Amino acid sequence: MDASFAAYLSVIPFFLFLLKAIFPSLPIFNFLKYYTWLFIGVLALLTAIDLELYNAWGFRLDATPLQYLATPNEMAASAGNAPVLLLVLIFLGLALFGFYIFRRLVPHFTFGSRRQLLFIVLSVWFLAFLIVPIRGGLQHIPINQSDVYFSDNIFANHAAVNLPWNLMYSLSKRNYENKNPYEYFPDSSAQNLVSELYKTPAGAQVPMVLKNPRPNVLFIILESYTVKVVGCLGAKPGATPNLDKLAREGILFDSIYASGDRSEKGLVALLSSYPVQTTTSIVKTPRKTEHLPHLNQELEAQGYRSRFYYGGELAFANIKSYLLNAGYDHLISKFDFEAKDYNSKWGVHDHILLQRVLRDLHDEKQPFFTTVFTLSSHEPYDIPIPNKFAGTDETTRFRNSVYYTDYALGQFITAAKKETWWQNTLVVLAADHGHRFPGDDPNDAPSKFRIPFILTGGALAVQQQVISKVGSQTDIVPTVLAQMNLPVNHYQWSKNLLNPHARDFAFYVFNDGFGYITPAGAVTFDNVARKIIRKDETVPPAQLDYGKAYMQVSFGDFLAK
Structure with missing residues (x-):
């Protein structure tokens, strides 16, 4: 699931690498830098929010809070007991650590014109290959939360879920159309x-x-x-x-x-x-x-x-x-x-x-x-x-x-x-x-x-x-x-x-x-x-x-x- 969300995040950068391979003079690295910084900040913020909401609600952050966006004052009131200072420190710590890792460990790639064809082929291949981690492998059914559940302890199962993947999945599934996700029996058996x-019993006497x-x-x-x-x-x-x-x-x-x-x-x-x-x-x-x-x-x-x-x-x-x-x-x-x-x-x-x-x-x-x-x-x-x-x-x-x-x-x-x-x-x-x-x-x-x-x-x-x-x-x-x-x-x-x-x-x-x-x-x-x-x-x-x-x-x- 971690690889799946990382692959989702990589779609835009890999597409830009393909464009860079085709057009070597295309400036993409500043965009990729800001793109990465943006998601480091967003993911750090989501993690801090998830820590508090899980404590209150007992499940990982999903699309549930969106139904309260129309009433921000009430949302703020609900969060009145949150340890705001601690959560802010956690957010800043995660964000700064992410920025540090990005600056120190992520190399800057260059595209040489002599190997342009090779770069184009590799970029197409990597972009196409992302579908495998995105869907969680080559199995028939794409990955979902149940694939990472491994324990009889519900907390351990929740901890195994990738937070941003769970949020994205929840957002995509909020508006159910015709598919019932809870089909355990044939409809007639369930209805019976x-x-x-x-x-x-007919005519049962009920006290008034x-x-x-x-x-x-x-x-x-x-x-x-x-x-x-x-x-x-x-x-x-x-x-x-x-x-x-x-x-x-x-x-x-x-x-x-x-x-x-x-x-x-x-x-x-x-x-x-x-x-x-x-x-x-x-x-x-x-x-x-x-x-x-x-x-x-x-x-x-x-x-x-x-x-x-x-x-x-x-x-x-x-x-x-x-x-x-x-x-x-x-x-x-x-x-x-x-x-x-x-x-x-x-x-x-x-x-x-x-x-x-x-x-x-x-x-x-x-x-x-x-x-x-x-x-x-x-x-x-x-x-x-x-x-x-x-x-x-x-x-x-x-x-x-x-x-x-x-x-x-x-x-x-x-x-x-x-x-x-x-x-x-x-x-x-x-x-x-x-x-x-x-x-x-x-x-x-x-x-x-x-x-x-x-x-x-x-x-x-x-x-x-x-x-x-x-x-x-x-x-x-x-x-x-x-x-x-x-x-x-x-x-x-x-x-x-x-x-x-x-x-x-x-x-x-x-x-x-x-x-x-x-x-x-x-x-x-x-x-x-x-x-x-x-x-x-x-x-x-x-x-x-x-x-x-x-x-x-x-x-x-x-x-x-």
């Missing part, structure tokens, strides 16, 4: 396996938990909330006292997993019940999101008024196009707040956002559907209140940011309970994705994807219930719609979590891999190496087949959208 997952079938719906999406910080789900207490209280006042689902690890992917799973893609996202393609079902569309057909609130910039990761396709009546973002309220690098802090929601709902016509997406628990964990937990390490700062959002949520709920609309409102609380902290989980770890999901509010007829069915973000919308006696046939990738006969499973993806969880345990799989990363001893062999089939069929559906 997936269909089995959603079969339930609402006081009436047309409540207001307040859907609060919590940024980066992971089970690992939620007290009522077994974490060390103290970070989420208000969320814990809301769980006691309603229904707590304790075995729910995020479908992916990015915010824009989580929104689609939460609001459209649509599976997440690995190295791309359906949000990037508005023509595809036009064909997605959406909770807002179902409720607006029933006369609901709708609003979406976010304290940051909705252009981030192309989220705005998805929400517009969903048909929200009003979109409220950071630009709807005064500049003096921009207390966070992302936009406005959660307590300011929730105060705005509270004011608007006071006069909102019922029934309403309001979606709120928090942000203060996102990197760089910038909060406007004193720290709850002592320490400056990243895990502690993350816990403090979760505590602050929980504090803001508690203030909001306390005030909301005094409003006339509260007694007829169902509150849905779920995270957009999990988090690697605490514990600095590997990219594929199930614990990184386990998230809270709570139903609460004045419209709920039951309290202090815990549902332990294994499920996913994609199961939330149909669970709510079924309680409202509304059709769920548009949501083929989901089940009703309150149906005791629904199958216990959750599927999630990370970068070019997937995890599949049942009560028997978890298995995670690397789609590049085509190898299991981890597998609990109690997991039966068939569980991996279900995961592969889900990966294949869901991505095929994405391509067909």
